Amino acid sequence: MARIYHSSNARETTLSVAINASATTISVDTPVGYPATTPFVIIVDLGTSSEEIMLVTAVAGANWTVDRGYDNSTALSHDIGAKIVHGVAASEIDDANAHINATTNIHGLTGGAALVGTTTAQTLSNKTLTTPTINGGTISGGTISNATLASPVIGNFSAAQHTHTDAASGGAINAFEKLRMFVVGSMSVVPDTQTDVSFATGTFTYNVGPLWSAAKPTRILCPKPGIYQINVSDLTDSAYNENHVIDAYLVYYAGGAAGAGITIAQATNAITSGGSSQTFGLWKLHLGVGYACNAGDELGLRVNFNYGPGASTRSFFYRLSVYWSAPL
Incomplete structure (x- = not known):
């Protein structure tokens, strides 16, 4: 009216x-x-x-x-x-009364637009929220920018950029957990042979945030451009003798190409005496590097164990984590 x-x-x-x-x-x-x-x-x-x-x-x-x-x-x-x-005119009074009692098409709105109440349960569609504060409730779909969310129930945070704590069931969910992947595993190797670790075989635990594919990879596939911090720790074999040498290489594969790739970090560790009485943790190798990658690039781990004369095929253990950060 x-x-x-x-x-x-x-x-x-x-x-x-x-x-x-x-x-x-x-x-x-x-x-x-x-x-x-x-x-x-x-x-x-x-x-x-x-x-x-x-x-x-x-x-x-x-x-x-x-x-x-x-x-x-x-x-x-x-x-x-x-x-x-x-x-x-009487129509003015009638229009005012109709407005008071109407729940749609009021204040100049058309097309069945509904009145939004402050306490009633309603479903909002096609709304833009600018710097809102949302207390409780269930959030599904849509885009929310610069919002303060106080204890919301979030149906699906797949592939979302977010940082928050005090998650349901007491877990802490933050940007680090979302952007990193972590592998603990073991694999059989032939002594004195450079071996490319396959993260899809062997015995291991594979733990990823939602940025990463849940599929167990042969090599680590970079999901998006950015800086990837790769860390290898506790790299050691299952049984050892003196004169053991471990060589480890972090390898970059542009576009996931086949071949030897490019070595982006290398480390060596050795134990030369003490035999099997040596404490297991004394010669664990640690290795890490940050590297700029594009989406579709791959990262791998290559190892070479020298066990000394007469050594047989054995398993080695490793821990590997990869953390993504935005490009500089």
């Missing part, structure tokens, strides 16, 4: 020129106090058999453009001197 304007200071006036039932312009005698903005309502010949409600739609001094027979009244002829008063 269009707004209709009112004034508390409009004085009674009169027609200065007689009109017939079809005239759409009237001349009034010295109008005072009427609304400066149209439309507004007037009543001509109030309280007589010639009473008519008109809607003034334009004002040019004492000449007014009007809609005749407004609000179900009847357009009639009016004599010069007919009284004119500023009034209120």
